[in-house]
Amino acid sequence: MKRVYANWKLNLPLPEAVEYAKALFNATQEEARYTEIVVFVSHSQIFPVSAVLQNTFLQVGAQDCSQFDKGAYTGEVSARMCSAAGAAFVLLGHSERRRFFGEKEDLLRLKMERALEAGLQPVLCVGETLEERKAGLVETIIQNQLSILPQNSIGARSWIVAYEPVWAIGTGMNASEEQIEAVHHFIKDRIAQVSGNTPIVLYGGSVSPENRTAILALDSVDGVLVGGASLQLETFLPIVQEAARLGKH
Numbered sequence: 001m002k003r004v005y006a007n008w009k010l011n012l013p014l015p016e017a018v019e020y021a022k023a024l025f026n027a028t029q030e031e032a033r034y035t036e037i038v039v040f041v042s043h044s045q046i047f048p049v050s051a052v053l054q055n056t057f058l059q060v061g062a063q064d065c066s067q068f069d070k071g072a073y074t075g076e077v078s079a080r081m082c083s084a085a086g087a088a089f090v091l092l093g094h095s096e097r098r099r100f101f102g103e104k105e106d107l108l109r110l111k112m113e114r115a116l117e118a119g120l121q122p123v124l125c126v127g128e129t130l131e132e133r134k135a136g137l138v139e140t141i142i143q144n145q146l147s148i149l150p151q152n153s154i155g156a157r158s159w160i161v162a163y164e165p166v167w168a169i170g171t172g173m174n175a176s177e178e179q180i181e182a183v184h185h186f187i188k189d190r191i192a193q194v195s196g197n198t199p200i201v202l203y204g205g206s207v208s209p210e211n212r213t214a215i216l217a218l219d220s221v222d223g224v225l226v227g228g229a230s231l232q233l234e235t236f237l238p239i240v241q242e243a244a245r246l247g248k249h
């Protein structure tokens, strides 16, 4: 089954987010049987959007969680709070968190631990910048980013990896099929070598109705993480429909 995950980032105000979640559910009742749809929403929207999607096939994720479980950490939202509010997933290490909030492996390792303890399924985002790609550092960078995955949970398939080249996010410039296949195989091979298990790997970076068929058709792509195109039904639905079409066969 191919997955379609939506990253709404800091975009939809609450009334719009709730209306959109309802519309998405109505439009994908058939498709949701053949693809896994998850919407990653702001912390304040986890509870109301989960309420709308309760008893449906659509699931909710958080866009981040704290490295702390509880205590005097003003402004933080813990993984357990996300879970209690209705989230089943959490994005970790999105390139925007790395870039604007300086998140690095030491911090992400702790967030990963808290997320797994809370029963959330983490989606670890990895990917290189254009400079790193030009310098031939793609594999080195990704291997380092993957190093936070806990060895003892590898067999459980309790987390997912999303390959999101930084230069492809929000730029309209998706990675080529060859580039995606090369990195996905690298990630799968590296993890299989250590654990004997092949992980789920999603692609993210300017996925759109125009390129969704070619990207979703790739064997090494287990699904897509969609930012900009996930904000409107008009552009998100064709991506969901294509994933569902592949899931039927």
Ligand code: PEP
Pocket (backbone or CB within 6 Å): 007, 164, 168, 169, 170, 171, 172, 204, 205, 206, 207, 225, 226, 227, 228, 229
């Ligand atoms: C993202 O932010 O995870 C993403 C993939 O964004 P976009 O689809 O807009 O490139």
